[in-house]
Amino acid sequence: MNHCSKPSYTGRFAPSPTGPLHFGSLIAALASFLDARANQGRWLVRMEDIDRPRCIAGMDISILDCLAAHELTWDGDVRYQSAQLRNYDEVLQTLSAQQALYACQCTRKQIKASGGVYQGTCRDLKLPPEGNALRLKCDQPVTTFTDQLLGPVEINDPHALEDTVLRRRDGLHSYNLVVVVDDIAQGVNHIVRGSDLLTTTAAHLTLYRQLGAQPPLYAHIPVAATSSGRKLSKQNHARPLDNNRALQNLQHALSFLGFSNIAENHSTISALLNAAIAAWQYNKIPKRHEIIVDGAESTYHNAPES
Numbered sequence: 001m002n003h004c005s006k007p008s009y010t011g012r013f014a015p016s017p018t019g020p021l022h023f024g025s026l027i028a029a030l031a032s033f034l035d036a037r038a039n040q041g042r043w044l045v046r047m048e049d050i051d052r053p054r055c056i057a058g059m060d061i062s063i064l065d066c067l068a069a070h071e072l073t074w075d076g077d078v079r080y081q082s083a084q085l086r087n088y089d090e091v092l093q094t095l096s097a098q099q100a101l102y103a104c105q106c107t108r109k110q111i112k113a114s115g116g117v118y119q120g121t122c123r124d125l126k127l128p129p130e131g132n133a134l135r136l137k138c139d140q141p142v143t144t145f146t147d148q149l150l151g152p153v154e155i156n157d158p159h160a161l162e163d164t165v166l167r168r169r170d171g172l173h174s175y176n177l178v179v180v181v182d183d184i185a186q187g188v189n190h191i192v193r194g195s196d197l198l199t200t201t202a203a204h205l206t207l208y209r210q211l212g213a214q215p216p217l218y219a220h221i222p223v224a225a226t227s228s229g230r231k232l233s234k235q236n237h238a239r240p241l242d243n244n245r246a247l248q249n250l251q252h253a254l255s256f257l258g259f260s261n262i263a264e265n266h267s268t269i270s271a272l273l274n275a276a277i278a279a280w281q282y283n284k285i286p287k288r289h290e291i292i293v294d295g296a297e298s299t300y301h302n303a304p305e306s
Contacts, residue, residue, distance in 0.1 A: 009041025011190045013067075013074075014179070016048040017059035019234035021066045021241050023253070023293070024194070024224045030253045031221050031285075032192040033072045034273075038280035044186055045074040050081040050178050069243035070250055071269045079186065081178050088173045091181050091211070092134060092166060100210055101166065103127035104135045118162040134167040142205035148190075148219035149282045153198065160199035164207070176200065180207045188216055195220040195289045196231055219282060224256065225290040232293065247272065256291060258284040 013029045015021065021029070036043035045067065049055045064078065095101045104122040111118050123137070141161045147153045155161070166177040183191070198220045208215040224232040232238045241249055250272055251263040262279050266272040 009036060009039040009190055010044065010187050011036035011041055011192060012044040012046055012183070012186065012188050013072075014046040014048050014182075015063050016051070016054075017056060017063060018051075018054045019056065019059065019240075021063055022232060022234065022238035023241065023249070024232040024238060026070065026241060026249055026253045027221065027224060027256055028192070028194055029067065029070075029072055030250065030276075031219075031257060034276055034280045035190065035192045035219065037273075037277045039190070041190070042075040043072075044076060044079070044188065046079040046081070046182060046186070048081055048175070048178070050173055050175070052082060052172075066241055066243055070241075070246045071273060079182065081182065084178070084182065084185075085173070087185060088178055088181055091177065092173075095136065095166070095210065098210070100137050101134050102137065102163075103129045103132040104163075104165075105132045105169075107169075117158045120163055123163070131169065133165050133169045135163040136166050136203075136207060136210065138163050138203070138206050141202050142209060143202055145201060145205060145215075145218065147198075148217055149285055150198075150220060150287055153201075155199050155202040157199045157202075160202045164203040166207075176203045176207065180204050180211070180213075183216060184208075184211070184213050189214070190219075191216045192219045192221060194223040194231075196223050198289075221257070222286055222288045222291045224293045226294075227292065228290070231290065256293070258286055 011032050013032050015025060015029075033043050045064070047060050047063075049060065060078075060080075067074070092101065102123055103125075104118075105127055106118065106121055114121075118135075122132075122135075138161065143155050143161065145153055164176050165174050167173055182188075201218055201220075205215050226232055226236065230236060247267075247269050250269060254260070254263040254272070254276055259276060259279060262272070262275050266275055
């Protein structure tokens with residue numbers, strides 16, 4: 001498929017090479033791909049391999065092969081977070097110069113014992129950064145935004161509004177730091193992702209504001225779940241996508257997203273995707289946090305429950 005690019009729209013899909021793509025991954029990839037192409041935009045792929053101990057050797061190639069088998073063709077080079085460490089450190093230095101960071105020695109166990117929500121215990125201790133986590137001061141976190149799918153959103157979860165960890169105690173940069181830095185660096189201005197990440201938007205928007213950067217527009221789509229509150233995921237041993245069933249996988253993902261009429265009427269991947277691009281509208285996607293699908297073993301052979 002040849003699609004013209006339009007600089008005004010840049011979207012992305014950012015999987016972690018910690019396991020193969022599954023049905024839930026496909027939903028996120030497909031939705032972000034369709035949104036980009038429907039807006040004549042660019043669609044980037046980024047490997048979130050910042051947590052090196054959890055990454056599996058060669059899994060990035062497996063993920064890219066899977067996307068290619070489903071004809072979800074990306075623009076430009078694939079960006080690897082593991083190659084961006086200097087960028088992350090430079091942003092931390094900028095935030096430190098703004099006096100927006102402080103070192104924290106609290107462990108998860110200690111925070112849990114004191115109620116589970118971090119209360120700024122180390123803010124005024126002036127601890128050395130070495131061997132400690134670095135947190136962003138979130139005195140006035142951004143708590144409201146307009147979601148492209150859900151409309152006005154207000155985030156009240158105290159865990160999402162606490163001082164955000166940007167570098168862990170073990171020295172690894174946190175997801176909340178690297179995702180924002182990478183999106184700024186790549187000019188990403190539209191993000192379509194699962195609703196399980198909805199509350200993290202508060203931390204991301206707060207960091208965008210601190211860095212003086214324009215935040216992207218967000219659209220949070222339903223996640224696939226095997227039961228209420230149990231998202232289909234690698235941790236839950238979700239069944240990997242079968243590349244030999246790419247057309248069927250895409251048909252089921254489109255049905256999940258509310259486009260069952262498109263899914264049923266095309267016999268090739270190219271025709272299916274082109275029809276889906278032409279039909280893409282947010283108002284067809286269910287405004288739900290999750291949709292229950294049949295068990296992980298049969299997810300790819302059954303339509304989602306209504």
